Amino acid sequence: MNKKVVLAYSGGLDTSVAVSWLADKGYDVIAYMADVGQGGDYDKLKKRAITAGASKVIIEDLKEEFAKDFVFMSLKAGAVYESKYLLATALSRPIIAKGLVEAAKREKAYSVAHGCTGKGNDQVRFEVTVMALAPELKIIAPLREWHMYSREEEIEYAKENNIQIDTTKKSPYSLDKNIWGMSIECGILEDPWNEPPEDAYQMTTDPNKAPSKPTYVEIEFEKGVPVKLDGKKRNPVELILKLNEAGGKNGIGRTDLVENRLVGIKSREIYEAPGAWILYHAHKDIESLVLDRELLHFKESIALKYAELVYYGLWFTPLKKALDAFISSTQKQVAGAVKVKLLKGVASVVSRKSPYSLYSKEMATYDKGDKFDRSVAEGFIKVWGMPYKKGV
Numbered sequence: 001m002n003k004k005v006v007l008a009y010s011g012g013l014d015t016s017v018a019v020s021w022l023a024d025k026g027y028d029v030i031a032y033m034a035d036v037g038q039g040g041d042y043d044k045l046k047k048r049a050i051t052a053g054a055s056k057v058i059i060e061d062l063k064e065e066f067a068k069d070f071v072f073m074s075l076k077a078g079a080v081y082e083s084k085y086l087l088a089t090a091l092s093r094p095i096i097a098k099g100l101v102e103a104a105k106r107e108k109a110y111s112v113a114h115g116c117t118g119k120g121n122d123q124v125r126f127e128v129t130v131m132a133l134a135p136e137l138k139i140i141a142p143l144r145e146w147h148m149y150s151r152e153e154e155i156e157y158a159k160e161n162n163i164q165i166d167t168t169k170k171s172p173y174s175l176d177k178n179i180w181g182m183s184i185e186c187g188i189l190e191d192p193w194n195e196p197p198e199d200a201y202q203m204t205t206d207p208n209k210a211p212s213k214p215t216y217v218e219i220e221f222e223k224g225v226p227v228k229l230d231g232k233k234r235n236p237v238e239l240i241l242k243l244n245e246a247g248g249k250n251g252i253g254r255t256d257l258v259e260n261r262l263v264g265i266k267s268r269e270i271y272e273a274p275g276a277w278i279l280y281h282a283h284k285d286i287e288s289l290v291l292d293r294e295l296l297h298f299k300e301s302i303a304l305k306y307a308e309l310v311y312y313g314l315w316f317t318p319l320k321k322a323l324d325a326f327i328s329s330t331q332k333q334v335a336g337a338v339k340v341k342l343l344k345g346v347a348s349v350v351s352r353k354s355p356y357s358l359y360s361k362e363m364a365t366y367d368k369g370d371k372f373d374r375s376v377a378e379g380f381i382k383v384w385g386m387p388y389k390k391g392v
């Protein structure tokens with residue numbers, strides 16, 4: 001039997017232990033690291049995988065593809081899960097799993113593995129993606145199979161197997177980061193009554209300590225996608241990172257959510273997504289200028305569904321594909337510029353303009369030059385209200 005397995009490896013405790021556990025079981029382990037902007041010392045993590053028993057480490061920079069084909073699709077859709085989560089973690093899983101599948105094919109491996117826990121959403125996202133893209137691959141989930149249920153047991157195992165984990169400077173939280181944002185859970189946050197302590201936040205300044213002078217950013221969109229920042233052309237990754245920086249300094253994009261996991265439990269997680277929230281508000285604002293009422297309202301209902309699909313791991317599915325086609329068709333004229341004011345945790349759009357603007361000052365004005373024909377309003381209201389006029 002082909003005992004080659006490609007493991008989605010992050011370099012953290014779970015996946016490092018997984019390398020060793022799989023190698024122990026006789027697998028030839030290839031560690032696959034996708035760079036989606038999580039940061040870290042990749043050389044060190046590569047060495048760690050080799051010491052833990054991997055025969056090879058593949059590191060792939062997926063940031064550009066992630067920004068263009070995943071993050072910006074979700075931005076165009078306006079997807080937000082349960083009003084507070086811009087889906088940074090959820091969006092990264094299908095692209096990592098896709099990279100994993102492609103690596104498995106190149107390496108002629110018969111199975112893939114991941115280091116997700118058995119009670120989270122990520123296991124679902126990884127596995128459903130693999131099932132959709134390469135049904136022939138066997139999927140191994142070491143964390144569902146082994147009998148180490150606490151971090152302490154895993155640390156013990158790591159020590160016994162010479163895996164170098166820096167447990168001392170380990171954060172008391174579980175973190176997941178990429179260019180689109182940071183997810184933070186566990187530790188003291190597990191009690192939803194506990195206010196998140198300042199040390200939980202990784203990307204943003206405390207809004208109270210943020211500058212009292214506003215920062216303005218001007219974002220230009222073409223076909224629903226941001227292309228310029230403050231008048232300068234920027235590639236997708238650059239643009240998001242710049243906004244993370246500006247937003248982070250101004251304490252933008254913190255949310256605190258008790259969310260419904262796909263596996264049926266409620267969990268509490270806090271999120272930081274400074275650039276993502278700025279872009280979300282900016283994009284929505286340009287849409288309000290260029291989309292007609294019916295399209296705008298209908299699209300809002302799609303946004304909800306789209307967020308569910310992303311959260312539920314259903315990225316590579318027919319419905320998602322069909323919704324993408326619809327969303328793309330709505331974005332042809334989503335172009336123009338938006339100015340956003342960043343101040344003490346709040347990102348407010350203060351100006352917008354578009355060559356496709358449907359806003360007509362002549363129609364809207366209460367001043368001189370009004371072109372709205374008031375005489376037709378009376379008849380319109382009579383017909384509109386007819387069904388509700390009782391006893392006539």
Ligand code: ARG
Binds near residue numbers: 122184
């Ligand atoms: N609850 C989020 C989701 O399911 C994030 C999960 C990962 N969070 C973490 N801190 N490791 O998409």
